[in-house]
Amino acid sequence: MIQEGKRNYLDDYFRDKLFDYESSAPDDTWLKIDSRMKKKKSIIIWTVTGSIAASILILISIGVGYYFGSKHSLRSESNYTEVTSKIKEKSIHTKENNQKVAFNRSSNSYLGSNQTKTINSDKNINVNNNQLAYNNNKLVENSKSEMISVNSISGQNTSKQITSINGIKPQGKPCTLSSGANPGELTHAFSSTEAEREGGLNKIESRQACLLNKIQKNKPIVSNKKIDLLAVNDEIQTSNSINTGSKKIWALGGNAGPFYSAWKVDNSKGLYPDYYNSVEKPNVAYTGGLNVNMETSRWRFESGVYYSRSDQNLDEAAKNLTVINNNDMVTIYRSDNEGDIFISSPITNDAFIGRVWKVEGVPKSNLDDPARTNSNGYNSVYYGSKNVSYIIVSSNNIQSKNNINVDNTIKSMVQKNNFIQLPIIAGYKIIDRKIDVFISSGVCANILLSSKAYINLKNDIISVGQSQTIRTFSYSGILGFAFEMPIAKKINFRFEPRLSYSISSIDKNSNINVHPYAFGAFSGVSFLF
């Protein structure tokens, strides 16, 4: 066996040759390392920022829910007990999600669906397919209907002030129920928001309804809320039908808001997504437009037309560009083989080769048009002579800089993209209080209107033309978290943090997948009708 520590000439031979041996490292490795380090840093920043933002949103939601839930709700167990204890035999209690139950005070228990139970000797409650029938007084609840109707308010154009419910006085202002001009109508819908806005029905919140005493004639009460609590007073003489369920509400609204927008490069073939992601700089964008909403008790469906601006900031692209201040007649040629463009200037008496991005006054399509070549020699085409004040070329490609006046004041390159957006969004109401809270998600079709690129100089902005690589149609996914509250009789205000992510790549180039995403907040109003 080999003795450790013993000198071995073979080892020495290899060690002398290889220990300090150097070989040229691959050119692109540094770019990859740099971009990954930058990305790690940005991920940390985003994670911290996102966590803080999410925590604030959650705290606000909990705070709002707790505040309005505790201050305006009768749903606590103690309040419920207080009310039902006064109602004696005739009480009906319903619960969420169309699970209708009947309260049987004699047995102090609830009935489930598809059950029949007698409350007392002469009054039956039939529970059948979410329908409750209160036989003797013809009190019927049907979850599939959209109406609560109480045929029990007297007169037309009259109102009744309710000062107590079975002897329990509502807190705050007394509630008033008014009858409309037509028999069978009430001018006041029995929704929580409207009731609160009118200063009445103080203790009757959304999803709760009380039928009050001494209401005599047939008048409907309309609600778009499902009923949690239905109290029936012994003194009601002629009530004969109660229908609960959902009512569809339509609304037309407008929303607008700033967005924090960035582009994510993913799964590029032969390119380096990490690198491209690291040089993409987020921008503040904005979106605004009109929408139509259809809302039931818990669900809301929304569509509309929006105008959206989403920019792309390409610092790295700008670094590779140079502005040549020419102020002179230039002649433009193209070498078809190379794909580069030749520009000659009489004053500099010097031709240079560069990937030309922009020549003042020459359309980009002309510069890119291979049809403007001919077979007359290597630099085959003549584009024409023109007085220009600037030429923008890729700096790395300039082969001769003699007498060329180079302006190095490029700050950045920005691509300004304008879209029309057509969203289809479904929302579900998770908190049904004075301020409703919705979770919403959907898809959005994006139609590109224009995509223009600009170079920001120190004291100037130069348009470098229309981007040809952005798809006309793309699709985004949307996730939102909306807060909505009434600010007038038929006007609601909405504030909605929203995240959107482009599902389809917006770049036509199959070698690179570009997915813009944006986070921002809509705010706006909607008119109910």
Added chain:
Amino acid sequence: MTDSLENIIKGCIGSKSASREMLYRMYSNKMWAVCLRYTRDKDEAKDILQEGFIKVFEKIKQYEGRGHFEGWLRRIMINTALAEYRKKRYLNIETAYSANKDEESFEHIESDIAAEELLEIINELPSQYKLVFNLHAIEGYSHKEISELLGIEEGTSKSNLSRARDILKRKVTAIHKTAIKLGQQ
């Protein structure tokens, strides 16, 4: 440590991209050669070089100026390469081999073989021989250190080294003889 290297390291600790690039430019060629010795092909070497430098930049605060910086850097590259071996389960350590008794005869061969060619010869070795030979013969790790690094017995390390030496010696000798023949013609 030179002042400039010290400043570059301070810049790296401060997450300055320019300092990182300077450090990379200073050592990338030498570390690339190290990576080539510990990997199976250039693509894998590229990955190790990239991962190794990222680790260096992330852990550079731990360097604290003690010891030779290049040695620290080199250890990180080697450890990164070994981790890749472990991850991909390339290692298949041979546990028993009797050393060739005439190994000392190599001292009589005089040959000037290019480093690139020696690198190729090393890379033709089975993975387990290559690692042990690189670690012991070129980096100077003891068999105890190698056994801890690779999770093998010291005896296994010695056995693999011996086998690697035999193969390398035959190849070097063959190259040397070919060169002599070509010289005579």
